[in-house]
Amino acid sequence: xYRPSKTILSARAYYHALQQLNRDVRIYLLTAVLCGFxxxxxxxxxxxxxxxxxxYDPSFIGTVNAAGQAAFIFLSIPAGAMGQRWxxxxxxxxxxxxxxxxxAMLPLAEFAPxxxxxxxxxxxxxxxxxxxxxxxxxxxxxxxEKTSSVERNHAFSLRTAFFPLAGFGGSLAxxxxxxxxxxxLGVTLDDPAPYRFSLLxxxxxxxxxxxxxxxxxxxxxxxxxxxxxxTAVSPHWKTAPLAxxxxxxxxxxxxTAGESAARSFFNVYLDDFFHVPTVQIGTVAAITLLLTxxxxxxxxxxxxxxxxxxxxxxxxxxxGLCMLPLAFVSNWLVAALCYMCLMVFAxxxxxxxxxxxxxxVTAVWWALMSGVGGTFHGLGQATATFGGGRLITAVGYxxxxxxxxxxxxxxxxxxxxxxxxxxREVVHEVL
Numbered sequence: 001x002y003r004p005s006k007t008i009l010s011a012r013a014y015y016h017a018l019q020q021l022n023r024d025v026r027i028y029l030l031t032a033v034l035c036g037f038x039x040x041x042x043x044x045x046x047x048x049x050x051x052x053x054x055x056y057d058p059s060f061i062g063t064v065n066a067a068g069q070a071a072f073i074f075l076s077i078p079a080g081a082m083g084q085r086w087x088x089x090x091x092x093x094x095x096x097x098x099x100x101x102x103x104a105m106l107p108l109a110e111f112a113p114x115x116x117x118x119x120x121x122x123x124x125x126x127x128x129x130x131x132x133x134x135x136x137x138x139x140x141x142x143x144x145e146k147t148s149s150v151e152r153n154h155a156f157s158l159r160t161a162f163f164p165l166a167g168f169g170g171s172l173a174x175x176x177x178x179x180x181x182x183x184x185l186g187v188t189l190d191d192p193a194p195y196r197f198s199l200l201x202x203x204x205x206x207x208x209x210x211x212x213x214x215x216x217x218x219x220x221x222x223x224x225x226x227x228x229x230x231t232a233v234s235p236h237w238k239t240a241p242l243a244x245x246x247x248x249x250x251x252x253x254x255x256t257a258g259e260s261a262a263r264s265f266f267n268v269y270l271d272d273f274f275h276v277p278t279v280q281i282g283t284v285a286a287i288t289l290l291l292t293x294x295x296x297x298x299x300x301x302x303x304x305x306x307x308x309x310x311x312x313x314x315x316x317x318x319x320g321l322c323m324l325p326l327a328f329v330s331n332w333l334v335a336a337l338c339y340m341c342l343m344v345f346a347x348x349x350x351x352x353x354x355x356x357x358x359x360x361v362t363a364v365w366w367a368l369m370s371g372v373g374g375t376f377h378g379l380g381q382a383t384a385t386f387g388g389g390r391l392i393t394a395v396g397y398x399x400x401x402x403x404x405x406x407x408x409x410x411x412x413x414x415x416x417x418x419x420x421x422x423x424r425e426v427v428h429e430v431l
């Protein structure tokens with residue numbers, strides 16, 4: 001079983017590791033900032049509220065959000081294979097382009113022909129979903145290709161930190177923009193127009209992200225190529241450690257389903273159940289994202305002492321413990337505090353499980369492992385969002401969050417059972 005170094009990184013060593021990040025990694029991290037402002041910020045706060053203003057219920061909102069995860073399920077594995085063949089940079093660019101087109105189309109649904117609005121919303125979100133596996137699956141591979149074991153944890157942690165940090169600004173903007181635009185337009189916040197224009201403005205940030213990624217170098221998976229040449233045998237699916245892929249994929253599914261249940265419906269919960277004003281919802285989302293930054297940045301030091309697996313296990317258990325009160329509380333402030341803590345633990349799980357999954361197999365299987373992870377990630381999100389809206393309508397918010405808690409703890413149990421079993425495909429050092 002893979003066990004990293006137990007050395008605790010000092011602040012100086014941490015800074016030294018960050019200096020090792022090359023230009024391409026820094027460019028990719030810049031795209032994470034730009035995409036994070038829109039994806040994790042403005043759209044995270046306002047999309048569901050926009051749909052509510054259009055007159056849709058939580059069930060349809062769940063359907064729209066689930067449509068946005070469809071491509072993760074079906075395209076993550078092909079996306080990894082395409083990145084291995086044509087270069088991860090090109091696939092990341094294609095992903096950002098899909099994000100821009102889809103997210104620019106979503107708020108234009110009001111102008112669709114009569115009877116087409118619902119289909120337009122679902123279709124636009126499907127286009128954004130193409131961006132997900134292209135950007136994230138190949139982003140993982142891009143980071144693995146461009147880093148060594150010295151700075152790898154730091155690179156993944158920085159991405160996990162920068163995304164919500166930018167989302168913090170986006171959430172604040174998402175909380176403020178509708179009110180300002182409502183004043184300028186002479187309408188109230190019950191009108192969809194302020195939300196529509198806020199979402200359109202946010203989608204424009206994908207354009208500088210697209211330009212930035214075109215400036216990165218276009219190397220093609222050199223480490224994996226050398227590994228294949230070294231073994232003198234091309235990898236074949238029949239020789240793949242499928243049990244390992246599926247087991248970690250199921251863990252990823254359960255972890256993602258639990259987090260997505262809270263992330264996708266918490267703003268709807270505050271608006272629909274507690275009638276919390278939009279500005280306060282945006283503030284809660286912004287503070288939550290800001291708190292996740294130190295959690296992500298601390299994970300390399302924690303992982304260097306206890307290992308990525310142990311840190312992930314503790315963090316996913318923490319997620320379940322923080323989600324449990326959401327099933328019982330009737331005070332929005334208490335619910336908001338629990339949600340904040342939940343997202344802090346979720347931030348700690350992201351870089352640890354990304355690196356753990358890819359380092360537990362040899363380099364020739366990185367593309368497939370990244371794709372399998374993306375598939376189960378998308379399946380978890382789609383299950384939570386599509387089924388979540390219907391469950392909320394049927395059993396209410398509290399029972400929905402109770403079920404999400406059980407799912408999260410099940411993921412923790414599955415990972416504990418996996419991690420305590422010695423694995424044969426471990427690679428201690430990648431070339």
